[in-house]
Amino acid sequence: MQRLLIGLALCRLPLCHCSQGPLCGDKATDGAGCCQLGQQFFQNFGRVLPHHDDRPWCLLRSIQIADQPRQPSHAPTRSLGRHIPFSPFFFFFFLPQTHHILVQMSENAGSQSGPAPSDRVVIGLAFGNSNSSIAYTVDDKAEVIANEDGDRQIPSILSYVDGDEYYGQQAKAFLVRNPKNSIGYFKEFVGQDFASIDPTHNHASAHPQEADGVITFTVNDKDAETPSTISVSEVSTRFLRRLVGSASDYIGKKVTSAVVTVPTNYSDKQKAALIKAATDAGLEVLQLIAEPVAAALAYDARPEAEVSDKIVVVADLGGTRSDVAVLASRGGMYTILATAHDYEFAGCHLDDVLIEHFSKEFIKKHQKDPRTNAKSLAKLKFEAEATKKALSIGTNASFSVESLIDGFDFASTVNRLRYEMSARKVFEGINRLIEGVIKKAGLDVLDIDEVVLSGGTSHTPRIANNLVGLFPASTKIVAPATSATAINPSELQARGAALQASLIQEYESDDIDQSTHPAVTTVKHTANAIGVVTRVADDDVFTPIVPAETAVPARRTVHVPVPKAGGDVLIRVVEGGTHIKVTKPEPKEKKADGSDDDSDDDGSDDDDDEEEEHREKVWKIGSTVAEAAIRGVKAGGKVEVTINVSADLGVTVTAREVGGKGGIRGQVKAP
Template identity: 55%
Template sequence: MSAEESPAERVAIGISFGNSYSSIAFTSSEGKAEVIANEDGDRQIPSILSYVEGEELHAGQAKSQLVRNAKNTVAYFRDFLGKDFKSIDPTPCHQAAHPIQHESTVAFKIQDSAEETENTVTVSQITTRHLKRLRISASDYLGKNVNAAVITVPTNFNDEQKDALKQSAKEAGLEVLQFISEPIAAVLAYDARPEAKLTDKLVIVADLGGTRSDIALVASRGGIYTLLATHHDFDVNGFQLDQALMDHFAKEFIKKHKSGGDPRENDRSLAKLKLECEAVKKALSIGTSASFSVESLSNGVDFVATINRSRYEILASKIFSAFARLLVQTVEKVNLDVLDISEIILAGGNSNSPKVSSAVANLFPQSTVILAPSTSATAINPSELPVRGAAIQASLIQEFELEDIEQSTHPAVTVTPHTKDPVGILLISGDENSGVFNVIVDGETPLPAGGDVLLKLVEANRHIKITKTEPKAREPSSDSDSEESDEEEEEVREKEYKVSSVLSEAALRGLKKGAKIEVQINIGHDLTVNAIFREVGAKTGVRGVLQGPKVTQNGSA
């Protein structure tokens, strides 16, 4: 009996299927997500397949073939899945097998058999082969036949791409229980930790990936995650970090070995240069210096050099700064401010670099918690965040009937309206034009929502209050004859609420000093607000039905 026919037969894992790397994970009996290493000991498994005389090489073994067997090595293919050939960007595949058009899809011309003839292999077939190798690695590790998975996808993966991935997974022997977006999986990985305290918050998940940067703004309200905004930038990516190092070492090589030529002008030399620069980049993420060493880099000349982290950060400073600005742009897309952000989760292998977190920290207030290895001792490995979240989700739903899973993830459920502005109480004393606003139902809260509260019901907008502090006089320098001193004026930014409209108000007269007023509100699925105002303990009160606050639609980010 198949897993699809009987949930009891399922052995489900989480799979993170990346353009550069993939990973697999399961949830232990203690409820802890564990990342699985493949047979070569890699927890971060290169999404690469290579063929040598009919033998299929996978992951790290395949990656080494980019130097001597590039035309039969397929890499960076995930984003081609489910797309028309005319819509893809083949640039990342420059040093591997080049994509070609085949009927209505993307394919590769490779020699994948013992025969000396090239075969046309579609991107769907390549994906099936890759997922099958991941499934086998997980099955060998667990000692069980893995037959189901929750798979992470980028937030801009369309339905055609998901359908193509689902079909490839099925052919690889995997039932797709659910697709989960990468940023949601990353937030879940943190929130599922035993020591985590679930609070309402706005979280940015930022991934400086190999081929592009992916930024997502997520609202967490009562354990429900809402994607408020996303941003994808193909001009800011990890390849640019590699390129900065490649240019540096190429220039050093030319300076020391003029007869060796430029290693960037030869495909084989370029592949060697790139692979070693990737290793140097990883080493600089955990150490302050790294060695570059390649035999026969160009024209038979060996090359050895060293570089320290400070030099690397200067070479790549524009990339780090551009990445940090993407986070701010994403926040501004939905008319929020950096002061609204509670946490920033840095995901992906490049987030191990301390400069990524420091560049981001420079643009956000100190109150924003940045979760990355260089800023938090308890940070989860950025490369493992999505797959851990996927494994946790797989453990939660693997025993459900497929029909129930599909209903619970239907757009009618997941793409739900949510409040745009916060609703709360305005405490007024004396001057009716002033008061203290306290949030009861925050903005970005999925509907329906409600509760029993004491309030005057109003809708408010978030504003950033900017004040100038008193100038601080600098002491004149000892070597200056001028008696004038420079003055520094500091700018302080604070988040505050301003009432935009009163939703409902009631005049209850004759109250005794210290009396409490009970206001019961219910925000329904049709966005109407039913409010009841009365003194606590009283049998009668004022009832009203009014139009609810403005809403925005989740899922359109």
């Protein structure tokens, strides 16, 4: 995909200084004109020239537009009633390169008779490789649904015993007693080729096989004597059908439709396979949304949430993989700036730490290694997960397994400190993963406003506590260990999907399809912040109005401080960027030659504790875009500046005294 940088130039010219300004009505303005008493306000004479790396660049003072195309994930910033007129830019999430499969989804669904919008019963579905969850909205609030066993986190496992099908926690129990007829960790295989899968996590369950180029499992699903070969698509359909059945029983109505979350690296082939599996299960997929966007929406849709422009890191720490995404939240739209995916630092590796710890203890007592037996290893893993969860809410946990191996029972305890020390490498790996994706986005930890922890592994307190030390105090770490108002991390994605489903359920499928068309989803973004410079205490202070990575069209307003005595106010509209200012500690003075040895020994500890360098984010003022003067501002008054960047890259700048009668405005047409 070719990268493109579009320059939009505004020249620095004297502005209208009449009492009324361009809004006085003496003469209409179209971006090149002003009132009769003024001079030319703005002029657009930027031009695009070729560059050696095939990226156009703009001469003169320019407002840069970020790489194109980029697709924001559109989302409401709070839970909204459905009486609001339909707007695709307002209601829909979009994931880069997702729109093609969404259009295909609607075409496939169009061949079948889906439910009418008024007859839809919708849910949000987070289909995970380890666990899945379902959510339903009641009075614009998302509620996570419990299945028949009372579980809100439903293991993504199917098991067959004497022709009966079990799923969820019941099926998970059969991983010990009936592993060959239990199918787990299959979601990662949907839409994949056999040569590309990693069957590591299937060692204690039915193993994936290849049949006619399709990934399959062989289980006795009908009776104990006759094995059946089931494709991974059919396994997914059966599991989704059970989830839909549980949701229907809970709601009291048959669930017809859903918004489903997918990882950011899900391919078009995987999305198509997932949609087909859901359709075969009798579930209409209204939309696929990115997992990190769904998690962010679960927080931003709360009534008490403040609407603000921010950079958010969403760390989805699951059972078998960890996914981290950097999002730019701008006016209710989420743009994915960078993502990272890792299979080395996840919940299963924390389980392995506990398995290793207790196995060594068992070997010391009985001189037998329980990890050499598949059934014993399954018991260890099952109990290790329970112990890990207990250590997330308490400082001590017990570990007990009956007949672990050769009839030997085993019982022990572990405290959280010992556990965290043993799992230090895993925690450090998660930190590196998060730092890496921030650097991949071209940002620094000081640029991050919020970190949201999602996924079951996020319950571990040490992970959140480590991030508190990694990020500055201004960054909000949203996790149960650091915030009393944090939502259950395991439920975030399902809640976000349910909120999105409630917003779009009353629209026709054609309307949804049109809103996911590339012409709608592909928009430009600002590369740099656009704002104003004011003079405070003999220093120029930059106030961003339109932040970097803002999808256009966009409109932002800010109040500029004025002198206490009032008077004329000069406004400079400029581009701005951030850089990290590093202040190194001053070197300590060397001791005098005549100092005695005792004093050297006493001060050795102080020498070891050297001061760390100080890092801070500061704004760097770029080129001036335009200047404007507001005459005769009253004492104690305020000046309001609004910048509006249209979808076609046209820019309008408006400045006026709050409460005053006049103002000035300039408009620049798109190049």
